[in-house]
Amino acid sequence: MGHAPTPVKVSPAHQRRYHRAVSLDHLRDELRVYIRARYPALWLVTDEEDRVSRMLGTLASEFNRPLLSWTCTSGFDDARFVFDRAASPRGLPDATPATMARTPDKALDYVMNHPERALFVMHDLHPFLDDPVIVRKLRDVVGHARRAFKTLVLVSGAAKVPDELSRDVTVIEVPPPDEAELAALLRSFIESLRSVGRVAVDADPTFPERAVHAARGLTESQAIQAFSRAAVRDMRFGLDDIPLILDEKKQVVRRTGVLEFFEHDESLSTVGGIDGLKQWLASRTSAFGERARAFGLPQPRGLLLLGVQGCGKSLTAKAIAAHWRLPLLRLDIGSVFSPYVGGSEANMRKALAMAESLAPVVLWIDEVEKGFGGTTGSGNADGGASLRVFSTFLTWMQERKRPVFVVATANRIAELPPELLRKGRFDEIFFVDLPTPAEREAIFAIHLAKRHRDPGRFDLGAVAGATHGFNGAEVELALVSAMYAAFSAEREVTTEDVLAAARETVPLSTTMAEDIDALRTWARTRARSAAVA
Structure with a gap:
């Protein structure tokens, strides 16, 4: 297996000890407790070395302990003390300067033989943990630190905890500044x-x-x-x-390569139909503020938009963020997966942590069944990575504290993991069906106005009748095809052009009739209609 640039490996036994601090003050309080409780090894996951080093310096002063920091390029800073050659089991020289402690094995020897109950901070040790000798020596150091009341703090942008140390090392994700x-x-x-x-x-x-x-x-x-x-x-x-x-x-x-920031270029007024969903959203417009918390309301959690392809689910996700005036992030689950062991879960955790740091925010996951569909089988086709990523996501869905409103869209209910549909994951599951005649009129009028055409010049009822069984995207495509025909003939587009384009279209409701019927049957008793107010 190749070596990952930013590997993350947290064994199943260690999952319960991997957690994320809420703030730097919270992290400081946690570390204070761990040091008092004589935890031998802590792993802080962060790229902000200076920020963490200042905090650790404060803690070292509180406990009246030396703080010694190591990197593989400089060794331990100010790391000089004299060994008794006869008493030193590792035969280190009488004087051990910082430059001689640059290699991980010498640095770990240094920790073992240091006479004081210090805080030893080692930066970016994880690339060296592919060496079984270093892993063995680290185990020795952890055992020694527990007996000698020393504290080893590992700091890196990723955590790679060997299975042998999974029960002895506590991993804490350092949050960005609040x-x-x-x-x-x-x-x-x-x-x-x-x-x-x-x-x-x-x-x-x-x-x-x-x-x-x-x-x-x-x-x-x-x-x-x-x-x-x-x-x-x-x-x-x-x-x-x-x-x-x-x-x-x-x-x-x-x-991040996993999240995408979307600008607000849509609004609910540009989405035809779905009056029931619009009413539901309107009732929650102010639900992210402190007034709602004081009233006793929980943070809105999210929506699952299930329905026929091309019926505006993705457009609705964008419009929700615009309506609530919140940032919109799109999570690409396919980009989460990494070829390296543990890398996929780490990418998911980082993406979700980034979303939380930007809260309140709308997190959009398009066609969620494609990202998590692999978890409905044995989950072993990719070494279990899909299941672990899905588990990470479900845990976050259940335990997140910050106002991140998840909007997930799906076309195929059979491919969705049942765990995702359990009550409490989302506030509501809405079914978006093919538009009614009135909704097709509204959709057609919206697309005419977008293209600087007066809807009053067109027979909207005739277009709605001619597009029976069309989804919203197909209604738009009929207009676009009609405009191409009119442009080629060097004249203005007319209702007849649209009707002609509609007659040439075979809608999805015809080619996928059985799938749509099955979807409607499932949604009839399990989801709420987006159209009914």
């Missing part, structure tokens, strides 16, 4: 700008709050980069720079 951290970071940045005096800072009292809100989900260094870019662009730092900060966040989302 709003309080970002606000403090922004205050410090603004103070530095004002002290230099070269950049004009906006005096608008709403600017700091809006800038912090725009920066949510960024790491400390990414936030500073976004602020700096905004400030030096025109030597001003203010409300006009909010789009630049948001752009930095979009770049971060794109770099």
Whole structure:
């Protein structure tokens, strides 16, 4: 098996000890408890070394312990002490400078032989854990640390916990800065700008709050980069720079390779029909605020939109985010999967953590049955990766705390895992059927208006009658085909052009009649109609 650039391996026995801190303050409190409880080994999953190092330095001071940090390029910082050659079981030299502790085996020897109850921080040890000798030595160090009241803290962007250590190492995912951290970071940045005096800072009292809100989900260094870019662009730092900060966040989302940031280019008014779903959404427009929490309402969890292909499920997902004025993220489950052991679950966890960091947000999963359909069988075709990713997603669906509203769409109910349909996963399951005649009229009028045509010039009733059994996409296609014919004849499109295009179309309801009937039969008693208000 190839070596992963960012491997993550958490054994089943270790799953219960893999968790994510809510905030840096929460993480600090957790670590304080672990150190007092004499946990020998902690693994912090983060790319923010400086931020974590500052926090660990604070903890070391609280416990009056030395903090010694190791990398494979520099060894231990200030790592110098004298061994008694006769007492040293590993025969280390009398003086062990930092440069001699660069290799993992020497570094672990250093931890074993250090006379103090220190906090030993080792950065990026995971690439060396393919070596069974290093794994064995790490096991020795963990056992020694437990007896000697030492604490080993491993820090890396990914966790690769050997099975042999799965019960002894506690893995904690470090969250990105919360709003309080970002606000403090922004205050410090603004103070530095004002002290230099070269950049004009906006005096608008709403600017700091809006800038912090725009920066949510960024790491400390990414936030500073976004602020700096905004400030030096025109030597001003203010409300006009909010789009630049948001752009930095979009770049971060794109770099995940799993999430995609969508702009708001639709609204519920551009979706024909589905009056029942629209009414349901309208009743929850204010449900993400603190007033709803004070009223005793839970956070809205999400929707599963099940229905016939081409009936506007994906369009509806985009319109929901626009209607609620929330960011829209699309999760591509196919991109989650990695050829490396544990990489798929890690990608899913990172994507979901990113979504939570941007909350409140709408998370759109299109054709969810294609992403999770492999879990309905034995799940062993890909070494169990599909099942583990699905399990990670289900656990997050059940336990997430932040307001991430999941909109999943599906066309084939038979391919959906039953666990996904259990009550409590989603707030509601809506069935989106083929549009009624009135809905086809509305859809046709919407597409005419989009193309700068007056719907009043067309016989909408005739078009609705001629497109019986058409889905929304097919209604649009009939109009587009009619416009091509009119354009080729160098004249304006007419109702007759649309009727002619409709007569030449064989709708999906004809070619897939049996599948649609089966879907309707299932939904009749198990889902709510999106059309009925």
